Amino acid sequence: MRLSRYFLPVLKETPSEAQIVSHRLMLRAGMIKQSAAGIYSWLPLGFKVLRKIENIVHDEQVRAGHIPIQMPILQSADLWRESGRYEAYGEEMLRMKDRQGRDMLYTPTAEELVTDIFRAHVSSYKDLPLTLYQIQWKFRDEIRPRFGVMRGREFYMKDGYNFDLTKEDALHAYNRHLVSYLRTYERMGLQAIPMRADSGPIGGDDTHEFLVLAETGESEVFYDSEITELKFGNREIDYDDKAACRAVLEEFTSRYARTDETHDEAKFAEVPEARRRSARGIEVGQIFYFGTKYSDAMGATVQGPDGKPVPVHMGSHGIGVSRLLGAIIEASHDENGIIWPEGVTPFHCGIINLKQGDEEADAACAALEASLEALGLEPLYDDRKERAGGKFATMDLIGLPWRITVGPRGLKNGVVELTSRRTGESEELPPEEAVQKLVDIYQPHKVKGL
Ligand code: ATP
Numbered sequence: 001m002r003l004s005r006y007f008l009p010v011l012k013e014t015p016s017e018a019q020i021v022s023h024r025l026m027l028r029a030g031m032i033k034q035s036a037a038g039i040y041s042w043l044p045l046g047f048k049v050l051r052k053i054e055n056i057v058h059d060e061q062v063r064a065g066h067i068p069i070q071m072p073i074l075q076s077a078d079l080w081r082e083s084g085r086y087e088a089y090g091e092e093m094l095r096m097k098d099r100q101g102r103d104m105l106y107t108p109t110a111e112e113l114v115t116d117i118f119r120a121h122v123s124s125y126k127d128l129p130l131t132l133y134q135i136q137w138k139f140r141d142e143i144r145p146r147f148g149v150m151r152g153r154e155f156y157m158k159d160g161y162n163f164d165l166t167k168e169d170a171l172h173a174y175n176r177h178l179v180s181y182l183r184t185y186e187r188m189g190l191q192a193i194p195m196r197a198d199s200g201p202i203g204g205d206d207t208h209e210f211l212v213l214a215e216t217g218e219s220e221v222f223y224d225s226e227i228t229e230l231k232f233g234n235r236e237i238d239y240d241d242k243a244a245c246r247a248v249l250e251e252f253t254s255r256y257a258r259t260d261e262t263h264d265e266a267k268f269a270e271v272p273e274a275r276r277r278s279a280r281g282i283e284v285g286q287i288f289y290f291g292t293k294y295s296d297a298m299g300a301t302v303q304g305p306d307g308k309p310v311p312v313h314m315g316s317h318g319i320g321v322s323r324l325l326g327a328i329i330e331a332s333h334d335e336n337g338i339i340w341p342e343g344v345t346p347f348h349c350g351i352i353n354l355k356q357g358d359e360e361a362d363a364a365c366a367a368l369e370a371s372l373e374a375l376g377l378e379p380l381y382d383d384r385k386e387r388a389g390g391k392f393a394t395m396d397l398i399g400l401p402w403r404i405t406v407g408p409r410g411l412k413n414g415v416v417e418l419t420s421r422r423t424g425e426s427e428e429l430p431p432e433e434a435v436q437k438l439v440d441i442y443q444p445h446k447v448k449g450l
């Protein structure tokens with residue numbers, strides 16, 4: 001992509017309405033534009049990162065054996081009356097009437113709808129286990145939308161629902177989700193710690209939230225510092241292996257880690273004092289097991305092995321896809337701008353031409369761009385007739401992890417400069433070697449998608 005043809009409306013001034021760094025940087029880097037309180041348009045750069053995050057989420061869900069579907073944003077209130085949540089949900093639910101006077105709502109979550117699909121089409125235990133998920137816009141009329149996409153009213157969320165014959169199977173689904181979430185966040189360059197949490201209006205007994213530690217987080221958390229040393233890494237796991245998934249859950253949840261809702265001073269005091277931490281965190285996901293709550297209320301049963309109807313055991317599992325952009329920026333930025341982790345960067349590298357209009361420099365940049373693209377990488381080539389300083393500042397602000405700088409002086413010696421946004425370190429090398437290096441760096445970040 002050539003910057004001269006792209007749409008990147010960066011702001012020079014720091015927007016005064018933004019209170020936290022991720023919101024400021026998303027506005028300054030031209031990623032989003034607010035259209036109403038807590039409702040945003042996604043401009044090209046923001047939309048690209050949103051898609052990258054979404055693709056990683058899909059990739060890891062499909063790997064875990066979960067099946068993507070898409071449910072509608074607008075739902076009839078009738079299903080929600082069946083579960084009793086139409087009355088219970090309160091003011092966060094945006095309600096409206098269609099022209100026939102029927103009660104409709106904008107989906108805040110979709111347990112009822114997916115249970116309705118299930119009861120219409122699944123009748124035998126032989127069709128289980130089944131996990132369906134979607135990535136879809138949600139609306140919650142938050143009392144205080146703030147911090148940009150972090151607490152929006154309209155937001156993008158992955159919501160998945162498991163259906164199992166027994167509690168034991170449903171707990172395996174819970175563990176499977178925990179493993180897949182650990183992988184998902186790590187691929188985005190994030191550490192998200194599973195913490196015991198409170199189940200809120202979804203209901204149920206077992207639930208963990210995934211928290212990214214950050215000063216600007218809205219949740220207060222308490223944990224044993226040892227937990228921050230755990231990494232899932234690139235271990236192989238068989239998602240059908242119940243013991244293996246259970247072992248990962250135990251490894252990642254046996255140390256003390258709780259949000260303030262479930263915090264227990266007495267238990268916390270058992271953690272050696274030097275390892276006790278209290279901090280703030282951003283909730284980027286949550287998993288629930290809630291048993292037969294919805295299947296009982298809505299009559300979602302299957303014929304069991306003995307021919308008798310059994311209500312299915314369920315859980316639901318969410319990832320805050322749009323909130324993740326804010327969380328990643330909170331965790332990865334400096335005073336000059338964003339620093340995207342390789343897994344989610346909107347472009348793989350920037351190309352800066354120090355002397356636009358110079359025949360040799362222009363040709364070298366175009367050749368670099370073409371060879372990167374031929375190898376499946378997406379560069380953003382700043383081909384504008386601007387001062388070098390301005391070009392560097394824009395690249396730093398939008399946070400591409402790698403930059404290739406091309407100028408007449410280097411070209412005389414057959415080299416370009418490859419610079420890491422994170423460390424600021426540069427090396428001079430022939431253009432083909434810079435390209436190869438980027439190919440190697442991005443190799444582990446290939447996303448399969450659906
Ligand atoms: P919170 O406690 O932050 O209000 P929640 O627990 O009500 O969130 P869930 O129902 O667990 O939210 O939704 C799954 C995920 O969706 C959350 O972990 C969070 O990452 C994301 N999410 C929830 N509400 C919002 C929002 N208003 N804006 C952006 N993302 C959100």
Ligand code: MG
Pocket residue numbers: 209283285286
């Ligand atoms: Mg939650």
